[in-house]
Amino acid sequence: ECYGPNASSRILDARERIVKIVNNYAAISFNFGPTLLSWLAQRQPETYAAILDADRLSRERFGGHGSAIAQAYNHMILPLANARDKRTQVRWGIRDFETRFKRKPEAMWLPETAVDVASLEALAAEGIAFTILEPQQAKRWRAIGDDDWTEQKGAIDPTMPYRCNLPSGRSIDLFFYDGPISRAVAFERLLARGENLAHRLLGAFGEGRTHPQLINIATDGETYGHHHRYGDMALAYALDYINEQKLSRVANYGQFLADVPPTHEVEIAERTAWSCSHGLGRWERDCGCSTGGGEGWNQQWRKPLREALDWLRDECIAIFESRGAALLRDPWEARDDYIDVVLDRSDDSLARFMAKHAGTENNVVTALELLEMQRNAMLMYTSCGWFFNDISGIETVQVLHYAARVIQLAEKVAGRSLELEFLRRIAAAKSNLPQRGDARQIYELEVKPTRLDLRRVAAHYAVASLFDNFAHDDRVYCYRVRQNDFESFRAGRARMAIGSITVISLITREEASFEFTVIHLGETEITGGVRPAAVTEHYEAMKRDLSEDMRVNGISSVIRVLDEYFSEPLLSIRALFRDEQRRILNLLCDTTLSEAESAFHQLHERYDPLMRFHATLGVPLPKVLRMAAEFDVNTQLRRMVASDDVPFGELESRLRESRDEKVSLDETTLMSLTAAIERAAGDFSRNSEDVEKLESWAKLVSIVRDAGVDVDLRRPQNDYYRLKKSVRPVIAANAGNGSSSANRWLQQFDALGEKLSISPEARG
Known part of the structure; x- marks a missing residue:
């Protein structure tokens, strides 16, 4: 809905045909959490590669400054963390970034923009040059060299960078995003039209300002597609419109900071965040911030949950230091470097780590168990565990899963149980849902049974x-x-x-x-x-x-x-x-399902004329016949497109039948049709001069589109767009030299583009 679409966003013409496909990430500043990136690398490698490529493209575009921004490792609220966790979160975030983007990060995003001076010190100590905050997080500011401060909440000028001098003697630069425009993007449907977004951004330039101005906004990535469908396209159009019309220069933070160093300094409002109007209350108490819930709900569970986790963390610090003293030369330095093993769990990686950190006692298993205990003791502070309405939510239950792993490993390496005391403490965290009880009940019924050994x-x-x-x-x-x-x-x-x-x-x-x-x-x-x-x-x-x-x-x-x-x-x-x-239950049910499918097929075949007659009269089908038709048609369609050799005639007939009988295609069938088109596109992409493979792809797309079936054509469109830029010019040259096969190829390819809603004028 958002991560993939932003990597290949569409700009359309007046007929809603694609004229350009762009990688939005290459034109904006962005951060992805390490957890999400690791998932994308495994499950969506094309999107992951596009994100990495966007940083490379942005360095070419923005004077060597990449648009990717690092993040504190597992979205922990840093001001609520102890000093060691702050340091490790920053170091792990940097190391993960370096491993993926092959460069040092200039900036780091603070989760929820939660900030205090100690967190900024942790960033500056590791060489982070700047971060981004919400305007109300500026306490006071002044021109560098002036004596007088300006102190007016939320009134800081967000069009310039600021220097924040720290007690250690270090400094870090801060940008403050434009709050009103950011809120309009997130909550006021500013993404309904890309041109509106462009003009709202341009309208933020102030004629009375004499300094170079940077208009910058900050929003959740999910805004562009998940919260607002096609939001990615509005963003793409706005940036393209500004560039094409030469209305302003698009830059990223790093380039702007290099060109326009701070002329003003700022002090921050301590222990604040963008998503809580009560300081950091959202992650430590019932402050009133939530995402809704039933009448009379509260979030009093937040405080005992955090206190229980703090107790567990502190108990594990003692275990880590006492057991780790012999196993690791410096346990805390080893923890900071353990990210190298997390990112690469190969034997060679582990051997390098142990060669550097092994202590006098050689016990790799126990050393790793201690380090995993510490890793999970940080994961259990992931911010979303406190963000929502109730302790029974999936985010908070996940936090309890991490805590359970901490307890399991602590018991194994220390030989004593922490679980009973932990359960006693979390019992004070009551759910708003009577049937869910409290955190202890949730732990015992939903978390502990999943624990693995x-x-x-x-x-x-x-x-x-x-x-x-x-x-x-x-x-x-x-x-x-x-x-x-x-x-x-x-x-x-x-x-x-x-x-x-x-x-x-x-x-x-x-x-x-x-x-x-x-x-x-x-x-x-x-x-x-x-x-x-x-x-x-x-x-x-x-x-x-x-x-x-x-x-x-x-x-x-x-x-x-x-x-x-x-x-x-x-x-x-x-x-x-x-x-x-x-998966195995599905295997075991195969015979039963085959019998059911056969029965539905016979029922559908027998009463097909009656169903068609109902459809012609506009009379609703009896429920049992409608169910039989839907089950049978969807089953038959899925089987057809699963074949390596799709029976086009039969597929066309079945789709026409589903339309005539007003049979709905279910989500699984639509995904199967999409997958079949993607396979055909992939087959042709790997053999891009094979006219028969091109014709198969074109035929399949034509059948599905002519039947009025709404399938996701994003990946086939991406393939086509790439081939249009790279292969079509070569084939066109051959056609100009009189090649009949090249002319046949061009005819099929251009017709396919029309079916894929790609303009003949599409450009790179």
Whole structure:
């Protein structure tokens, strides 16, 4: 909705055809949190690459100053953090930035613009040149060299940079964004038209000012597409309009600061943030700021939650220092450098880290457990845990997940439990929803059951081995599982797997070996057990006895004797991780679903004439027939486009049928159609002179568009736009030399552009 669209935003002509596709990030200043960037790198690599490329393009455009801005690592409210956490958050944010953007950051975004002098000191100490604040966070200001200060809340001139001199003797420069325009973008529909945005920005220049002026606004990235659909296009148009009309010069903060050094100095209003009108109350007490909720709701839970986490953090500091003293030369310096391992968990990276930081006692696992305890002790302060309405919200529950991991690791390395005292403290954090109770109830019912250890990973692997062909040495999320032995058996519909495995955490390098037997009786019936590995002879005896019992007496006999081998609770499908539960349940339901699909198909086929007659008369279908038609049509369409060789005639017929019968296409079908078009675009992009692949892509787009189906064509349009700039000129030259295949290519390509709503005048 926003991150991808801003990387390839559309500028349209009067007929709403694309004339230009631009990377908005290359023209603005932006920051992405490390967590989001790591997710994008894995799940949306094209968007991630476009973000990195935008910084490179901005350096070319803005005199060597990149537009990307670093961020305090996990969006912690820095003024509420202790001094060590401030330092580590800044250092981790810088290191993550350097790893991704291959340069040092000039600036760092303070989460929620929450600021105090100590946080600015932490930024300046690490070489950060500037940050951006909200106008009301300026306490007083004056021209450098003047004696008299101006002190008027919210009245600071946001068109110039300011020098902030710090007690240490260091300084940092500050920009203050234009508050009224920023609010209009976020909340007043200024993004409804790009030209309106451009004129509002230009209107902020003051004729009475004699200094060079920078009009700058700051908004959530999600504003441009998530909160306001097509907001990215309004932004793209506004910037293009200003450039094309030469109405002003577009710059980024770094370039402006290099050209226009501060002439004024400022002192900040301590412990303030843009998103709370009560200082930092939103993250430590029931200050009145929230995002709504029911009548009579309060946020009194914020205070006991923060106090409990502060207690847990401080307990873990003592553990970290006492246990880490022998394991790490300087535990706190090691924590600051641990970001290098977080970013690269390879053996070589870990070896470099330990060579630098290992202490007198060589215990890599415990050292990593201590460092992971500290990492999670910072993650549990992620700001969104306090931002919203209730302690039962997903953001706050996630904070409790981090705390649970801290407790688990602390207990492991220190040999004492922190959980009971933590639960006693968070019990004071009451939910506004009676059924959710308090934070203790939420922790015990929703958080603790999800806690993983190596045995639970082994249990997951055991059940999954019935359905997946694992390699001898395979990865399961952030674990490695090595088969020491594995064999599967069948008896009728029943299947049994017996194995001996070693599970290794890729995070802490902890490892343990387990033995398991798991049986699938059919449908969702699964049973079995996992136990720590004993001597090899015991495992071999179990395997021999159970396999022989199955061969001679059948599966029911094996089930009866399972508890002789496994004392812990027997396995079920619940042993699987949540995502895998969903996938394997779908596999198990395949037969049942096939039968249901067949029944719906027969019903639809039988009553198809009646349905068409209803449609011609404009009479609503009976609900059961409408459901049958929708299920069958959507199922058939998904199957067609999943094929490598899409049956175009049949697809066209089915889409026409869905339109004639007024059958709605569901979201999954629309995504399947989109994916099919994207595959066709990709096939052609990799073989861009292949006319047949071009015709297949064009045919598929034509069928879908002519049927009036609203699919997401963003990625195919991006591919087309790129090919129009890079490949079409070469083909056009060949056509000019009399090549018939080149002429055929051009004819198909230009017709496809029309179907993709791309103007023949589209330019780079």
